[in-house]
Amino acid sequence: MPADWSGAVAIVGAYESPRRRAPGVHPFAIQAECAKGALEDAGLGMQDVDGLATAASFPAEGAREMAVAEIAEYLGIHPRWADGTDIGGAAPVSHAGHAVAAIAAGLAEVVLVTYAACGYSWPHGAPDYLTYAHGPGQWELPYGPSTVATYALAARRHMHDYGTTAEDLAAIAVQCRANASANPHARYTAPVTVDDVLDSPLIADPLHRLDCCVVTDSGGAFVLTSARHAREMGTRPVYVLGFGEALGQVSMSQMWPFTATAAAASGARAYQTAGMRPDEIDCAQLYDSFTITVLLALEDLGFCAKGEGGKFASAGELAPGGRLPINTDGGGLSSNHPGRRGALAVVEAVRQLRGTSPGVRLDSPRTALVHGMGGSLSTSATLILGV
């Protein structure tokens, strides 16, 4: 039984910046580019926006705790509804779910979700710690964690418990690169093999350089409105059918168990609210900060059993002809990852359902799942879309 809001709100505009390198450009300028692009795609103007959501507190995003207010000011608007939920790369997916609730409750009619960062060119320094060395962080930061290392810890335990191999993880990177080869804007388009991934330098064992996402200067945005409003507009609405989010841990010592994530909870709620099952999903945009991020999501979101993610990937099930085509624009692993991939994952899901993906175009998919994962496997947001 779907939630009463399932299908009541639609995404009516989406835009991804074609930039991948923008030295000397402040990320706020890319925020404005993306806001304008998404509104133009929707056939709306900035004056129509009455709700704004963004997260921009990472160093390379240019704001701090007042991010959503700063971006509203920069855009020159005064929204009556705002969301600055700041849960890492999952944040823009979370914003989409919160916007659905706000629109369904009548608190806003047109919500703009924007995102931009200069992850590559930011000149002012960008350490990747999630916390400070005081409070809980005093028991973790002095040991020198890095973002990739925290994911490597999860990959290592998954290998130990389930026999997952480096080749299984590499298969995910290989598929994303194959999808990127069709995308003229992708950061990297030259095909890679499993051996290429294994031959790339280890950054934090067992993760190699090609197990890690690209780092770009870019952004993306999308626009949501009520289904009633959407049907009066000229664009093809992409309906929000389900949504769920969940918080895991931030300190790695608190991750329990180490081979499952908050995606199990966010996914369960997304399926429940959509009244759907995993086998009714035609394609997915799964957060791919690292290959292990995708593998854990495949299992936690019910596309295969716990421990079977490696076999699922190695068997080619993630390819356009497989059981679950993913990351059809090349994903964060090959196309674009300025900082919070979630925004771009939503944009690509919308494009795929409209038949306008710049990467691999699937044969008329009707449903898409978007999965955001933030921090160090910390936070999770899952969206189910349909046309």
Place this chain on the structure above:
Amino acid sequence: MPGTLARAPGLPPLTDDFSQPYWDAARQGTLLIQRCRTCRRYQFYPRAHCAHCFADDPEWTPASGRGRIHTWTVIRRTPNAEFAADCPYVLAIIELDEGPRMTARIVGESDGIACDRRVRAVFARAGETAVLPDFCLDRG
């Protein structure tokens, strides 16, 4: 000061009144964890309350310093300048024999490192002031 291990200061722990006993004990070669006075369960990292039953004021207790490697990685490159000179180094999650897990480094000889391998606590000086509980493979 126990132990002879030393490394660059990195990011020293920024202590507070509550955490000071932990860091003072580390300087004396003791790993402290917490035990709830109400539900009697152990916890790490230390907090002002029990994260199992939310009772106030869990008590400090010395840990055995023994445990297993739950998982580990070798950090070969890092974007974080404070630790760049330490590369490569082994970051691990240790499951203490008392139950809780903690983040630490594996120091010393790492041949044969593996998940579930037994380890024991050692104490490493980081910079001039901090002493951090670390672990080494238990070959005894």
